[in-house]
Amino acid sequence: MFRTFLVGMVLGLAATGAGLYYFPAVNQIRERSLIVVHPNQGNTESFHINVPTDRILIGAPGRENPLPAGLEWPDDLQFAGLRSELFKIRNGKDAVVGVASRLAASNADTGDIIEWVLHLPARGSVYMTLQTEPSERGQRLGRLLSGTREFAKMRGTVSESWVADTSAAEDSGAGRIELLTAFVSTEFEDEAVVE
Amino acid sequence: MKYLVSLLVGMLVGAATFLVFLYLNPLTTANKLSPLSVSDNDLMSLNYSAVAADALLYTNDGESQVAPHPAKVLQLWEPPIRRTDALVTSLSDSRSQNVGIGIKFSSDSESSNILNGQAIVDSVWHIYLPGRGSLFVNQSENYWGYLRNIVVPAHWNSGDSWRGIWNGSTTVGPGALGTASVIGGSGEFAGLDTEGVESLAAQAYTVAAGPVAMNGELLIELPRPAAAIAADP
Numbered sequence: 001m002f003r004t005f006l007v008g009m010v011l012g013l014a015a016t017g018a019g020l021y022y023f024p025a026v027n028q029i030r031e032r033s034l035i036v037v038h039p040n041q042g043n044t045e046s047f048h049i050n051v052p053t054d055r056i057l058i059g060a061p062g063r064e065n066p067l068p069a070g071l072e073w074p075d076d077l078q079f080a081g082l083r084s085e086l087f088k089i090r091n092g093k094d095a096v097v098g099v100a101s102r103l104a105a106s107n108a109d110t111g112d113i114i115e116w117v118l119h120l121p122a123r124g125s126v127y128m129t130l131q132t133e134p135s136e137r138g139q140r141l142g143r144l145l146s147g148t149r150e151f152a153k154m155r156g157t158v159s160e161s162w163v164a165d166t167s168a169a170e171d172s173g174a175g176r177i178e179l180l181t182a183f184v185s186t187e188f189e190d191e192a193v194v195e
Numbered sequence: 196m197k198y199l200v201s202l203l204v205g206m207l208v209g210a211a212t213f214l215v216f217l218y219l220n221p222l223t224t225a226n227k228l229s230p231l232s233v234s235d236n237d238l239m240s241l242n243y244s245a246v247a248a249d250a251l252l253y254t255n256d257g258e259s260q261v262a263p264h265p266a267k268v269l270q271l272w273e274p275p276i277r278r279t280d281a282l283v284t285s286l287s288d289s290r291s292q293n294v295g296i297g298i299k300f301s302s303d304s305e306s307s308n309i310l311n312g313q314a315i316v317d318s319v320w321h322i323y324l325p326g327r328g329s330l331f332v333n334q335s336e337n338y339w340g341y342l343r344n345i346v347v348p349a350h351w352n353s354g355d356s357w358r359g360i361w362n363g364s365t366t367v368g369p370g371a372l373g374t375a376s377v378i379g380g381s382g383e384f385a386g387l388d389t390e391g392v393e394s395l396a397a398q399a400y401t402v403a404a405g406p407v408a409m410n411g412e413l414l415i416e417l418p419r420p421a422a423a424i425a426a427d428p
Contacts, residue, residue, distance in 0.1 A: 009206070011209060056252075070267060078325040110326065111381065125300070
């Protein structure tokens, strides 16, 4: 019987080791990427934010109705020109795929800035800076400064635009923020340089 | 029948032995020295409270151990973001002066490997320091030491809590020396491409609420400007 116990113990050791090796501790849920390939223009991907339902935070001094309720944003003078926002972001099929932060700041020393960080848990993150003045078409244009994981070797541009909801539906919101990214991989350029 | 019971008990003992070995494995317990501690460059220290209730905002799936703050904040319950936390916090310098705002997104990483003592979290910081500029920090963090030295002992403790002093660097990449990648976006940081390390200093933890006394520090290396070479007179 003791021999059976020992055999069981070895099996237990092996099964636990195999289980931890073969079954991932983390398995992020993925939504299908909806990327459009353009001839000679890289790949574009569209994200959007439904306002106000996807807005998590508006961080700005002196707001009478803070979002979320109970938020105590610092009233330091140094933060007077800063507006921080947090959102959930959606893909072209209106499914939530990540979270995003948007910083808009006006400061005499650093100048005016508008920046986005998109964080897609299953794919990576992107850090983008935008022009503060919108174009004639109402878009703000910007560029990718840095990316992680899937976006680590990308370069490209982004546009931000506000699309007001003009429908008369009862559940309609104020509108949506659309982010259109146009990224292309630099991987093959790097290889060409090496060669 | 008794052989079957003996086999099953043996399997349970084997599984438990394996888990105890993983927990006590000395190869995964080393608390490495921060690679920035030997840097010749200037270091910028940004400190924050790692307690959710002290943050300006903290949110997660709403079902995790640490409760979102403020209570009415939107929760990240959708499946693709369910294993993601968002933290918005004030950042202070080494003299405890409030110098900026930091936003941190953290997601459990699929590169986690319990066999190697790797409880990996992919995280990014979006930082704005008024009068100076903005930064983006990308890092992989390993929370194995935190789990091993704080969380598990707290669950074993009869009071469901842990008290003590634990300091540990959580950053393990993507830099070759286990450093975070730091990119400057605007102001004096525009064009900056440097490294950083995040560390935690914990004093108290409860099973019910998570960390109740814990501070975090982001240490960012600021390369010195290249010395101008004067023309030979």
